[in-house]
Amino acid sequence: MKKIKAVNWMIIVGIVVMCMPMVVCTLYTYPVQDDFFNTWNVRQVMQEGHSAFGAAFLMAIRGWSGYSGYYFSLFLTYYTDAVVQCSIGGIRACQFLMAICFYLSVFLLIKTTIVRVFKYDDRYLPQIVFLFFVCLTSMYYFVEHEDFLWFCASVIYLIPMIFIFVGIICMIYVLDTEKYRYLIIPMLLGFLSGGAVLNIAAFGCIVYIMTAYWGIVIKRRIMASVCMCIPMLLAGIINLIAPGNFIRRGKPLTGEEILSTAIGTYHYVLSRVKMFLLHYPLFTAVLIALIVILFLWKPKNLNYKFYVPLLFTFMMFLAVWIVIFPVALGYGMNIYYMMERSNFVSDFVIFLAAFLTIFYWRGWMAVKFSKVNIKEKYEPAAILLIFLIFMISIIMSVRMDHIASLRIYRELIGGEIPAYAQWNVSVIEKIEDAVERAGEGDSIEIQVNKMEDNVCLINPKFWYGYYDPDVEFANGSLARFYGVDTVYIYDE
Numbered sequence: 474m475k476k477i478k479a480v481n482w483m484i485i486v487g488i489v490v491m492c493m494p495m496v497v498c499t500l501y502t503y504p505v506q507d508d509f510f511n512t513w514n515v516r517q518v519m520q521e522g523h524s525a526f527g528a529a530f531l532m533a534i535r536g537w538s539g540y541s542g543y544y545f546s547l548f549l550t551y552y553t554d555a556v557v558q559c560s561i562g563g564i565r566a567c568q569f570l571m572a573i574c575f576y577l578s579v580f581l582l583i584k585t586t587i588v589r590v591f592k593y594d595d596r597y598l599p600q601i602v603f604l605f606f607v608c609l610t611s612m613y614y615f616v617e618h619e620d621f622l623w624f625c626a627s628v629i630y631l632i633p634m635i636f637i638f639v640g641i642i643c644m645i646y647v648l649d650t651e652k653y654r655y656l657i658i659p660m661l662l663g664f665l666s667g668g669a670v671l672n673i674a675a676f677g678c679i680v681y682i683m684t685a686y687w688g689i690v691i692k693r694r695i696m697a698s699v700c701m702c703i704p705m706l707l708a709g710i711i712n713l714i715a716p717g718n719f720i721r722r723g724k725p726l727t728g729e730e731i732l733s734t735a736i737g738t739y740h741y742v743l744s745r746v747k748m749f750l751l752h753y754p755l756f757t758a759v760l761i762a763l764i765v766i767l768f769l770w771k772p773k774n775l776n777y778k779f780y781v782p783l784l785f786t787f788m789m790f791l792a793v794w795i796v797i798f799p800v801a802l803g804y805g806m807n808i809y810y811m812m813e814r815s816n817f818v819s820d821f822v823i824f825l826a827a828f829l830t831i832f833y834w835r836g837w838m839a840v841k842f843s844k845v846n847i848k849e850k851y852e853p854a855a856i857l858l859i860f861l862i863f864m865i866s867i868i869m870s871v872r873m874d875h876i877a878s879l880r881i882y883r884e885l886i887g888g889e890i891p892a893y894a895q896w897n898v899s900v901i902e903k904i905e906d907a908v909e910r911a912g913e914g915d916s917i918e919i920q921v922n923k924m925e926d927n928v929c930l931i932n933p934k935f936w937y938g939y940y941d942p943d944v945e946f947a948n949g950s951l952a953r954f955y956g957v958d959t960v961y962i963y964d965e
Contacts, residue, residue: 484599491610492576494881495621498929499568501894503901504559505933507625510950512554525555542715545668545708546629553628559954561898564624571631572621578638579609583828585642589649590687591832597766604759604766608824610878611755611870612817618929619814626814633669634818636662637677641684644701648688653697660704667708671799672818674709679792681705718803726802737806738798742790745823753875758866760827762859767835768847769855779837786833789826796822881929889928896924897933900962908955916959923964937964 504512518528529552536547557563583602587593593601619626640662647655659681666677681702688698749756779785797819801809809815838845847855870876884890900921907917926932936948942959943949951960 481599484603488580488603488606491606491878492572494878494885495610496569496572496576497885498622498881498890499572500565501890501930502565502568502622502624503561503894503897503933504564505623505625505931506947506950507623508554508559508564509954510946511550511625512557512559513950513953515551515555516558519555525552528555537715537717540717541670542712542718543629543668543670543674544712544715545665546633546670548668549628549632550625554625557624561901568622568624568627571627571635574635575621575631576606578635578642579605581642582638585645589645591836593770597769600766601763604763605824605828607755607759609821611753611876612820618931619812620817622929623814623931629670630673630814630818633666633673633677634821636666637673637680640666640677640705641680644681644684644688647701648684648692648694648697651694656697656701659701663701663705664708667705668712671712671803672796672815674712675796675799676792676818676822677705678709679795713799731802734798734802734806738794738801741797741801741806741809742793742819742823745820749823752873754866754869755863755876758862760831761862763828763831764835765847765855765859767831768845769852770835770839771846772836772839772843779833779840782834782837786830789830793819793822793826877929884928890930893924893926893928893930896922897930900933900935904951904955904960908957911957915957916961917957918961918963920963920965935962937962 515525515528515532518531519525521528523531529548532551533544533548537544541547553567557567580602583605584598587598587601620630621627640659643655643662644659647653647659663677663681667674669677685698685702688694688701692698797809797815800812800815804812867876871879874880881890900919903919903921904917907919911917921935923937934947936945939961940948940959942952948960948962952958
């Protein structure tokens with residue numbers, strides 16, 4: 474028993490080590506152009522006599538009517554901008570807290586699902602959670618940086634995802650324990666997160682429906698399952714039919730666009746899965762290790778029937794497709810390929826779908842062929858096999874530089890990330906110094922040594938030289954925020 478506890482603690486330490494570089498990176502963040510623009514925007518409304526909450530609420534309503542349907546994400550971004558006011562210290566504190574909450578909520582979600590839904594023997598529970606975090610922290614290098622290191626994107630994406638994870642954890646707990654006094658928590662979190670950007674709202678609707686299905690079919694808690702699911706679905710509908718979705722697009726959708734986006738989404742999912750399997754050895758190693766661990770499991774008195782593994786696999790693929798499709802339809806498939814913040818969400822869903830699919834197939838085999846498992850005498854050999862596969866995949870991944878957390882460690886220790894963060898902060902400080910000397914409505918000019926973006930931190934996209942202030946967004950946002958006519962930045 475002591476040996477198992479020691480192994481479990483080692484695994485938890487391993488998870489912390491994998492998550493640590495991205496968490497540390499949040500302490501080097503800074504405001505970027507959208508942060509300045511959104512803060513200026515909500516500041517204008519606050520000057521009409523509204524509080525930060527009231528201004529954000531009003532902006533969310535206006536956004537739902539004329540910009541986009543994600544009312545809760547709009548409220549979050551305007552409220553946090555109104556409170557933080559582009560303070561570098563405030564942004565770093567918020568980013569750090571959001572990253573911690575995200576990783577912690579993912580940990581609790583996987584743990585709760587395995588223990589309460591799958592009724593899985595907790596002997597291998599930490600190993601399974603560890604495998605999921607290997608996937609999560611080994612994503613290709615730039616896919617996480619918008620969600621974790623760009624303030625407005627973190628608020629819009631991470632907070633609703635955390636709400637969904639906590640909502641599902643509470644929903645499972647209520648259905649498993651019949652403690653209905655906690656029913657309001659998943660209902661409220663579902664309604665709020667249903668007002669997130671469409672891919673996260675779609676993800677939330679899918680996992681709420683899956684949990685409700687489990688509650689109805691397995692736990693026989695029909696009324697509670699339906700009650701907890703309805704607010705999320707209602708919010709998703711409110712989000713989807715928002716007038717702003719159609720106004721922002723500017724033109725009606727055609728049948729050809731819908732069909733081409735549907736096909737493009739299908740190809741995107743296949744290409745993404747192929748990329749992880751063929752170019753990210755750790756992902757393949759994780760799937761093999763998960764399968765081996767599940768065959769070490771010897772289930773007793775399994776109540777679930779797992780009738781349709783092929784259908785379940787298709788439904789998981791369809792879930793990933795549904796998460797991607799609305800965003801790709803709005804922005805275009807070509808844009809979606811470049812949207813790291815959305816890639817992060819769909820990659821997370823791919824990992825989750827892969828895990829659930831493997832669990833389902835193992836459950837089906839446990840029912841259909843109950844004696845098919847790894848015998849106790851072969852357990853050491855199976856564990857050795859997992860270890861060897863991981864060693865080989867780690868060596869291959871290091872050679873290809875395809876372990877994101879490892880690369881971030883290298884750049885933190887080597888000083889590249891701190892140096893780039895300090896350069897961006899120095900540009901902002903130069904602008905602030907120039908603003909203090911300038912009068913309201915003046916133009917300001919600063920000289921900087923241009924530094925190329927080659928780390929995971931967000932590139933603020935400063936415009937160098939002369940520009941048209943009515944067209945250019947980045948420096949225009951800075952000018953609006955600081956109350957000057959224009960901000961000119963020149964490369965020394």
